[in-house]
Structures are given as C-alpha cells and as structure tokens.
Amino acid sequence: MPNDSLRWLTFGTGAALSLALADFSVKLAANRISTGLGAVIYGLCTLTIALIWLAAGRATGQPQFASRAGLIYAVGVGVAFSFVTIFLYLTFATGVNISRAVPTIRITGILLASLLGILLLREGISLRYLSGLALALVGLYLLVTAS
Numbered sequence: 001m002p003n004d005s006l007r008w009l010t011f012g013t014g015a016a017l018s019l020a021l022a023d024f025s026v027k028l029a030a031n032r033i034s035t036g037l038g039a040v041i042y043g044l045c046t047l048t049i050a051l052i053w054l055a056a057g058r059a060t061g062q063p064q065f066a067s068r069a070g071l072i073y074a075v076g077v078g079v080a081f082s083f084v085t086i087f088l089y090l091t092f093a094t095g096v097n098i099s100r101a102v103p104t105i106r107i108t109g110i111l112l113a114s115l116l117g118i119l120l121l122r123e124g125i126s127l128r129y130l131s132g133l134a135l136a137l138v139g140l141y142l143l144v145t146a147s
Contacts, residue, residue, distance in 0.1 A: 023088065023102045030092035042085045046078075104143045107136050 029038055058064060066074075091101050111133065117123040 019106075023098065026085070026088045027092045027098040030089050031095075033089075035086055035089040035093070038089050039082060039086050043082065046081075100143060100146060104140060107140050107143070111136055111140075 026038070033041075054064070088105075091105070092098070114133075118125050
C-alpha cells in the first residue's frame with residue numbers, strides 16, 4: 001500500500017462492493033424466498049464466513065481478544081445487520097426499484113450514523129459537513145418524491 005493513511009480506502013472499497021452485491025442479491029431474492037428463511041440463510045452465511053475468518057486469523061498468529069464492551073457492541077452489530085436484512089427483504093418485496101430504495105436507505109443510514117458520531121462520539125463538524133448534509137437531504141427528497 002503506497003500510503004498507509006489511505007489503507008482504510010481499500011477496506012472501504014471492499015465493503016462498498018460487498019454492500020452493493022448484498023443489496024442486489026436481496027432485491028433478486030425478495031419475492032422468491034420468505035423473509036424469515038432469507039434472514040436465516042444470511043445468518044448461516046455470516047457465521048460460516050466469520051468462523052473461517054477467525055480460523056485464518058488464528059492460523060496466521062493474529063491475536064484474538066475481546067473486552068466486555070467489545071462483545072456488547074459486536075452483539076449490537078449482529079442484531080442491527082439482522083434487522084437490516086429483514087427490512088431489506090420486506091422493502092424489496094413491495095416491488096420498489098432497487099435504484100430508488102437503496103440510495104434512500106443508505107443515505108438515511110449514513111446521515112443517522114454521522115449524526116450519532118457527532119452527538120455521542122463528539123466528532124467534529126464543519127461548514128463543509130453541513131453543506132454535505134444539506135445536499136444529502138435534498139438528494140433524499142428527490143429520491144423519495146421521484147415518479
């Protein structure tokens with residue numbers, strides 16, 4: 001990696017590509033599998049991949065650790081993403097276009113997570129941030145009211 005300060009971008013790109021594939025897959029599956037069964041399959045896939053990742057980490061000597069807070073937050077991640085999956089299935093089962101639903105859901109989630117960072121983690125805020133927030137809100141309005 002040429003610049004270690006940009007290392008996060010590689011991981012972020014992997015997350016974005018995975019997220020896009022997940023959204024597209026849920027859209028295709030939504031009317032072909034029940035929401036509950038889709039959520040169970042999601043959970044089984046998540047468990048299998050996580051166990052493989054954990055085993056690979058142990059095999060390569062990566063330290064495995066967890067604090068009490070880390071465990072609590074990890075459970076929060078699991079619960080939240082389970083509900084994301086369920087609500088995505090329910091959303092796409094209504095027949096809404098992926099090109100409309102996904103940006104609306106993601107932008108809303110981004111804005112809420114960003115606000116949590118500012119309010120609870122005391123992350124910085126600037127005029128540039130507020131401008132971006134305003135643009136995102138306008139974008140949300142345009143997406144939701146599109147015909």
